[in-house]
Amino acid sequence: MKKEKVRERIIRVASELFYKQGYNSTGINQIIAEADIAIGSLYNHFSSKNDLLQAYLVKEELDWFEGFENSVSKISEPKEKILALIDYRKKLQETSKFAGCQFIKIVSEIGEGNPSVSGFARQHKEKQKEVIRTIVNEYAAQTKQADPDLLAENIFLLIEGAVITSTINRENNSFDQVKKLVRGLLP
Amino acid sequence: MKKEKVRERIIRVASELFYKQGYNSTGINQIIAEADIAIGSLYNHFSSKNDLLQAYLVKEELDWFEGFENSVSKISEPKEKILALIDYRKKLQETSKFAGCQFIKIVSEIGEGNPSVSGFARQHKEKQKEVIRTIVNEYAAQTKQADPDLLAENIFLLIEGAVITSTINRENNSFDQVKKLVRGLLP
DNA sequence: GTCTATAGCTAGATAGAC
DNA sequence: GTCTATCTAGCTATAGAC
Known part of the structure; x- marks a missing residue:
């Protein structure tokens, strides 16, 4: 090391x-x-505290995707990948003692007061959504899903809702309920 | 006046x-x-800035439920009430220029650093969820819904996800996609 | 490139006149 | 109960010795 x-x-x-x-x-x-x-x-x-903030966001994004890749790398079934993504977010909440999503937090705190920060967060969430969209499209190719983009969007929203709810409530029930619903949506 | x-x-x-x-x-x-x-x-x-913060939270909660009551008072169908709730949150985002949910924001900013604040937010979100649960139970009584509590939880999570996503993206598409899915969940 | 010392400013809060 | 003046402590950032 x-x-x-x-x-x-x-x-x-x-x-x-x-x-x-x-x-x-x-x-x-x-x-x-x-x-x-x-x-x-x-x-x-x-050069400034704001410079440190940028480095923080870059690091957190790298860590997020690295952790995600580790969580799904051994999984081939699209449906199982989605469930693994939910478990990944759930695990992140546990290990951080329900500190929430770094990007939601920084936007909540600073918002449009710092456009480069909110822009970074926006792009980060778009990347997360793209990950879901890719997996759902794999799934749709196998099962003739009606509207895969709508499905991907709603899975994304459910997970975001679960993250914020688990942060506020300091417990992880929401993720299990999302998994139940997602299992229904991906038959 | x-x-x-x-x-x-x-x-x-x-x-x-x-x-x-x-x-x-x-x-x-x-x-x-x-x-x-x-x-x-x-x-x-x-007595302090924190005292002002408490007054802020109390005021925002009162305003939220007052606005909600105005939005659904003339609606009797449970399904339409849920859709009106979604439209209410959507309208709040528009009129605030996508400033987000006050309670999510304050928890993101202060978190457990101020337990009375996070506790208040937790209770507020529980009340919002209870509103949804009540409406979904009305609906379930009419239509023999399998698991109304799970349904209510997931509608709640979808809306929370839509609020945070619309805040980050500064546009309201998410609410329309949630409405599409909810229409499917409440046939 | 790491250190100490400090500039310059703003924060939340208080005292006391009126 | 509203005002002005002021306190102390904290902040971000810079200067200059080593």
Whole structure:
């Protein structure tokens, strides 16, 4: 295992804090304290707090898709892939103690006050939806599904609803109920 | 029309700012400037910024249910009530320029850092779900629905997903797709 | 490239005159 | 009960020694 470089440590620490506490509630001073570096070092690697925020979003997107690929790589059946995606989001909620989706959170906090952030989040969610659409199209090719795009959109919405609901309620029932419905939608 | 009292004006101004900009991004100084009062007056009516936050949440909950009642009061068919609820959330998104759900936003921003806030949001969402459950049970009584609670849960999740997605994408397509699916689920 | 010291500003909150 | 003046603490960011 290579030694973690300073820049990577900063991103890791900042990401954890932005995610758990929120971006505005996380100060530069807290980041440098927990990363155990001086403030001059931080500003040597990042030009501003907003610059760190961009690095956070890039990292979270990479992690998301990496984790997703690991979750479905051994599965060939489209229907099982969808169920594995739901289980993946469920697992992310558990391991983060129901901290929610990073991209929903940052849009909720900053919104259109920072267009590059909201634009990034928009693109990220579009990629997630595209993943679902691809799988549903595989499924539709096998089973003559009536309207695969509508189906993909609604599976996406159900999962998003489950994530936000599980965040608010701090429990994961919603994912199981989504799985029940999705099993019905994908007979 | 009675003259708006100072306390009401503070709550109105603060609510708009908390909703549009976020709670942490809204300063006391901005609130008193836009409400056109002195800071001493604000702290005469509210003991802290957190106290204002509580008043904001109470107000938004009242407004939500008042608006909902207005939207469905003239409708008797359960299925149409569900569709009217979806249209209500859609209209809220349009009139707020896709600012999203106040309760999802505040939980995303503050989370468990303020348990009384997250608890309030949790209860609010439970009330929304109860509304759906009541309507779906009416529907089930007429049509021998297999599992009305599962159906209600999934309609709730679809709507939450549509709200968050319409907020991120700044357009309302999701609600129309939810309506299509719900029409299928309520034959 | 990492450090310390600090500038410059804004936050939430309080005191006391009127 | 509304006002002005002010406190303390925190913020992001920069300067300059090493």
